[in-house]
Amino acid sequence: MAFNSLIFLLFFAGVLAVHALPLRWQARKANLLLASYVFYAAWNPPFLVLLWISTLTDWFAARRIRISSGRKRKLYLLLSILVNLGLLGYFKYGGFLEDNFSQLMAWLGVDYQVSGSDIILPLGISFYTFQSMSYSIDVYRDRIKPADSILDFALYVSFFPQLVAGPILRAGYFMQQLVEAHRRRADDFGWGIALIVVGLFEKVVLADGLLAPVVEKVYTLSADTTGIDAWVGTLAFSGQIFFDFNGYSVIAVGLAKCLGFQVPWNFLSPYASVGFSDFWRRWHVTLSAWLRDYLYISLGGNRLGQMRTYANLAMTMLLGGLWHGASWLFVLWGAAHGMLLIIERLSKHLLGGIAFFQGPATKVMLGLLTFVLVTLTWVLFRAPDLDSAARLYAVMLMPSGGINVADLRDVIVVSSVIAALLGTHWFMRNREFGSAMKRLPWPTIAFILAAMLIAILLSAGEERDFIYFEF
Numbered sequence: 042m043a044f045n046s047l048i049f050l051l052f053f054a055g056v057l058a059v060h061a062l063p064l065r066w067q068a069r070k071a072n073l074l075l076a077s078y079v080f081y082a083a084w085n086p087p088f089l090v091l092l093w094i095s096t097l098t099d100w101f102a103a104r105r106i107r108i109s110s111g112r113k114r115k116l117y118l119l120l121s122i123l124v125n126l127g128l129l130g131y132f133k134y135g136g137f138l139e140d141n142f143s144q145l146m147a148w149l150g151v152d153y154q155v156s157g158s159d160i161i162l163p164l165g166i167s168f169y170t171f172q173s174m175s176y177s178i179d180v181y182r183d184r185i186k187p188a189d190s191i192l193d194f195a196l197y198v199s200f201f202p203q204l205v206a207g208p209i210l211r212a213g214y215f216m217q218q219l220v221e222a223h224r225r226r227a228d229d230f231g232w233g234i235a236l237i238v239v240g241l242f243e244k245v246v247l248a249d250g251l252l253a254p255v256v257e258k259v260y261t262l263s264a265d266t267t268g269i270d271a272w273v274g275t276l277a278f279s280g281q282i283f284f285d286f287n288g289y290s291v292i293a294v295g296l297a298k299c300l301g302f303q304v305p306w307n308f309l310s311p312y313a314s315v316g317f318s319d320f321w322r323r324w325h326v327t328l329s330a331w332l333r334d335y336l337y338i339s340l341g342g343n344r345l346g347q348m349r350t351y352a353n354l355a356m357t358m359l360l361g362g363l364w365h366g367a368s369w370l371f372v373l374w375g376a377a378h379g380m381l382l383i384i385e386r387l388s389k390h391l392l393g394g395i396a397f398f399q400g401p402a403t404k405v406m407l408g409l410l411t412f413v414l415v416t417l418t419w420v421l422f423r424a425p426d427l428d429s430a431a432r433l434y435a436v437m438l439m440p441s442g443g444i445n446v447a448d449l450r451d452v453i454v455v456s457s458v459i460a461a462l463l464g465t466h467w468f469m470r471n472r473e474f475g476s477a478m479k480r481l482p483w484p485t486i487a488f489i490l491a492a493m494l495i496a497i498l499l500s501a502g503e504e505r506d507f508i509y510f511e512f
Contacts, residue, residue, distance in 0.1 A: 042083040043506060044292045045244055052080065053296065060300055066222035070196055073300070077201040081164070088163040091128055095173040096198045098124040103180040103187040114181060121177035125170040133167065135160045137367030165205040167364060167512050171331055173198045176212040178335055185213045193219040202296035206289050206509040208307040209327040218302055229298050232475065235490055236295030242493040243288030244507070250500045251458055252281040255451045256423065263429040268440020271433045273447045277455045278423045279416045280462055283312065285508045286325070306474070312415075313466035315408045317381045320415060332361050351386070355379040365422075365512050370430065374421040381414060405467075412463065 042049045056076045060069055082089050102121040106114050136159075146153035176194070179185045188194040197216050203209075259266055259274025266274070290307035297304040307326050314320035321329045337357040343350040355376070362375015417437070424430035444452065469477065478486065 042080055043504075043510075044289065044296075045241060045249075045504065045507075052076075053299075057299060067192070069222070070192055070219060073201075074192060074196045074199065077196065077199040077204060080201040081199065081204060084164045085161070088166075091132075091163055091166065092169060092199055094128065095125055095170055096195050099173045099177045099198075100188075100191055100194050102177045106177065106181050107187045118177060118181045121174055125174040129166055129170045132160055132163055134363075134367045162511075164510060168207050168209055169198055169204060171328075172209050175209075175331065175335060179212060185216075188212070188216055190219075200297075200302075202300075202302075203293040203304055206286070206293075206507055206512075207325075207327055208290055208293065208305050209331055210304065214305070215302070223301055229301065233295040233298030233300075235478075235486070236291050236298065238490050238493050238497070240288040240290070240292035240295060241497050243284040243291065245500050246493075246496045247458065248281045248284035248288060249505050251454055252277045252284070253505060255447060255455055256281055258451070259446055260423055260425065260429070260433075262446045263424070263432055265446055266433065266436055267442035267445045268436045269442070269444050269452070270446040271437045272440070273444075273452055273455050275416055275420055275423070275433070275437070276459050277451075278419050279312070279412075280455070280458050282419065282422070282508055283308070283462070289507045289509065310466040310469045312412050312463055313408055313470040314411050314415075315404050316411055317378065317385050317415075320411060321378075321382075328361070328364075332357050336360060351383045354382045354386075358382065370421050370424060370427065374418055377418045377421065381418075408467070 042052060056073070059072050059076075062069075064072070078089060078092075081092060099121050102117045105117040109117060143153050176185075176197070180187055188197075193216055194212075196219060197210065197212055200210070200215070255277040256274055259270050259277070263271075287308045294304045294306065305327055309323040309326060311320055311323035314323050337353055340353040340356060341349055342353060345353075356379075358375045358379030359372060360375070362371045362373070362378070365371045365374070417434075420430050420433050420437070424433060481489075
């Protein structure tokens with residue numbers, strides 16, 4: 042039941058109708074919880090059990106942490122971490138570990154037969170396990186108190202607008218919205234619908250309709266690509282993954298607004314970043330903040346000296362890369378970003394005081410350099426295997442020849458879309474989307490939304506799942 046499907050629109054219309062009934066707040070929350078479970082079960086009903094295991098484990102662990110002391114508190118926290126990471130590890134990395142162990146045994150001359158079990162990855166498990174586990178950690182750190190209502194906690198873990206691909210919520214942020222009923226304002230509902238239209242336009246028209254066909258053409262025929270082909274396809278993927286994931290996140294914010302809830306913004310003009318630490322403050326903001334607060338700082342952050350800081354950065358980005366998928370390509374992608382963050386820190390230490398590097402023109406140049414290097418790392422994220430990634434890097438870094446796989450239309454479309462994307466991100470770099478939109482006259486907003494809606498309805502692109510459903 043993807044956001045870009047007709048069945049979801051019908052489902053959401055039904056949820057809105059029930060949520061608008063004059064019921065007690067507890068009943069309305071129970072209806073939202075039931076709707077969230079129906080939404081998740083539509084993908085694969087048995088996996089609801091995993092969602093319940095995470096929910097019940099962290100509900101129990103947090104309450105025991107609150108009333109325990111000393112070693113017992115740590116044991117209950119450990120229970121939460123082991124159950125959540127255990128579920129994530131088995132379903133997401135079980136096959137990957139078995140395959141690599143088999144290859145290691147073969148290299149050592151041992152005949153080890155892989156069991157051949159096909160483990161299905163439960164939708165959204167990377168998101169809801171992190172979200173549920175953070176609640177136990179925050180209770181352990183005395184940042185929040187355990188919830189009084191299991192209904193509220195269950196709804197926090199499974200809230201359907203962001204259940205499958207984020208944004209990753211924090212318990213303290215979301216559960217305070219569940220304490221008492223709040224009146225749904227007409228302007229919030231209107232902006233919610235507007236955001237849904239914007240998000241669908243990004244996904245259906247830009248990501249799926251214009252960019253995905255170019256990406257698939259280049260990355261499917263990577264052995265035949267020239268340097269221009271590879272750059273066109275990889276720039277197209279830079280745009281596709283942003284419009285796809287940001288489109289999902291914007292829809293999630295809009296759906297929540299329609300129901301009277303606030304969900305955090307997940308992207309802050311990331312392609313206008315100046316440097317890689319800035320990029321990770323702007324890209325997938327809720328995951329970046331999660332990794333910072335629960336992994337990087339727990340490892341010691343930047344408090345234990347320069348070399349330890351570099352090691353912590355590298356470890357955080359390696360694990361962040363692995364979080365995205367059970368593949369060495371994702372590990373290398375995380376390692377590449379870790380190395381870029383370390384190089385940036387070293388450069389700032391050596392050159393940060395030079396006045397030349399503080400000027401606006403230099404910031405734009407550094408921003409473009411950041412975008413180019415981030416685009417190069419996307420090869421590891423998108424390539425089907427290491428050999429394909431190596432071939433693409435070879436032709437991108439030593440370009441030769443003309444266009445072989447792509448065509449002139451692809452070059453024009455990708456160049457236009459990426460130029461518009463970069464221009465928009467730089468314009469919005471220090472602006473908040475909602476505030477900027479509300480400054481426009483209503484007729485202008487209505488015209489833009491109508492044009493987007495028409496483009497969505499006329500889009501002939503193939504219907505594709507959101508990219509982050511795979512993670």
